[in-house]
Every structure is written in structure tokens, then in C-alpha cells.
Amino acid sequence: MPKITSNFIQVHIARIEIVSGEYEYLVLKRSANVIPYPNMWQVVTGNIEAGESSIETALREVKEETGLEPQKIWTLPYVTTFFNAYKDIIYMSPVFGIFVDNASVKLSSEHCEHIWLDFQSCYNKLELPSHRAALKIFRDYILENYDNAIYQYVINS
Numbered sequence: 833m834p835k836i837t838s839n840f841i842q843v844h845i846a847r848i849e850i851v852s853g854e855y856e857y858l859v860l861k862r863s864a865n866v867i868p869y870p871n872m873w874q875v876v877t878g879n880i881e882a883g884e885s886s887i888e889t890a891l892r893e894v895k896e897e898t899g900l901e902p903q904k905i906w907t908l909p910y911v912t913t914f915f916n917a918y919k920d921i922i923y924m925s926p927v928f929g930i931f932v933d934n935a936s937v938k939l940s941s942e943h944c945e946h947i948w949l950d951f952q953s954c955y956n957k958l959e960l961p962s963h964r965a966a967l968k969i970f971r972d973y974i975l976e977n978y979d980n981a982i983y984q985y986v987i988n989s
Contacts, residue, residue: 834921835921836922838880839879839923840878841877841925841926842877842912842925842928842963843876843927843929844858844876844928844930844966844967845857845900845931845932846929846932846975847931847932850934854950855951856948856950857948857950857954858875858898858900858947859873859874859947859958860875860897860898860943860945861874862942862943863942872960874958874960875958875963878893887907896940897942897943898937898939899935899936899939900930900935902987904984905985906928906930906970906974906980906984907926907928907983907985908928908929908970908983909983911924912965912966914962925962929970954967955967
């Protein structure tokens with residue numbers, strides 16, 4: 833019987849494109865030497881460290897993987913699941929949405945490329961079903977929902 837664990841997070845990042853005024857979403861390409869999923873296009877993901885909350889992990893991973901500082905963060909009304917057949921583990925991961933300004937992305941060695949895309953292009957670029965499903969929830973429940981305050985987490989500076 834597979835083990836069930838929850839020690840990962842997933843984070844979607846959006847900003848406003850200056851010219852069009854529309855949302856665009858950050859997608860990262862994993863480096864060729866990163867296992868699992870080398871060269872895969874994805875959103876920010878990461879491991880929860882001992883003593884760390886999920887939201888603390890999300891904020892840390894965004895900073896480590898992109899160098900971006902969140903202006904707002906929301907807990908999405910969605911928990912993603914995925915199965916690792918090699919380890920016989922089912923992972924359950926909380927998902928977060930982050931809004932940033934137009935600062936430059938500074939990638940860690942985990943990723944080799946990044947691109948900002950409109951919703952449909954981002955959806956098509958993402959390779960994992962859980963990333964696509966969460967992207968849609970981020971757009972529908974947070975970015976296009978003017979009553980999204982129930983999902984917002986206040987960042988203490």
C-alpha cells in the first residue's frame with residue numbers, strides 16, 4: 833500500500849503585463865540535470881523543511897527559485913495530489929497564488945529558463961495536469977474574483 837505524505841508545495845505567480853494590462857503567468861524550465869523531470873516546464877514547487885509551515889515554504893521557494901518578492905499571496909482552494917511510482921508515495925500539496933510587480937526574475941540553478949505567458953499559453957506550456965488544474969483555479973478563484981480576500985494571506989513584513 834502506498835504511503836501518503838504532504839511535504840511539498842506548489843506556487844503560481846502572476847503579474848500585470850505593462851502594455852496589455854492583462855495577467856501573465858510565470859513558467860520555469862527545469863535544468864537538464866535536475867531529477868525528476870529534467871527540462872520540464874513548471875511552476876514553483878518545493879519541499880517543506882522541518883519546522884516550516886506551508887506558507888513559509890511557499891515564500892522561501894519563490895525567493896530561492898525566482899528572486900521575486902510577493903506583493904500578495906493567496907492560499908488556493910485546492911490541494912493537488914500526485915503519485916511517485918518509484919517511491920510508492922502519494923503526495924498531497926497545498927497550492928498558493930502570488931502576485932508580483934514587474935521585477936526581474938533571477939533563476940536558481942534548478943531552472944535554466946523562464947517565460948511570462950498569457951493564461952492559455954501558460955496552460956499549454958505546463959506539462960503536469962496538477963499544474964494546469966491549479967493555474968485555472970488561480971485565475972478563476974483569485975485573479976478574476978474580486979471577492980478573493982477570503983483566500984488572501986497577510987504577509988507580515
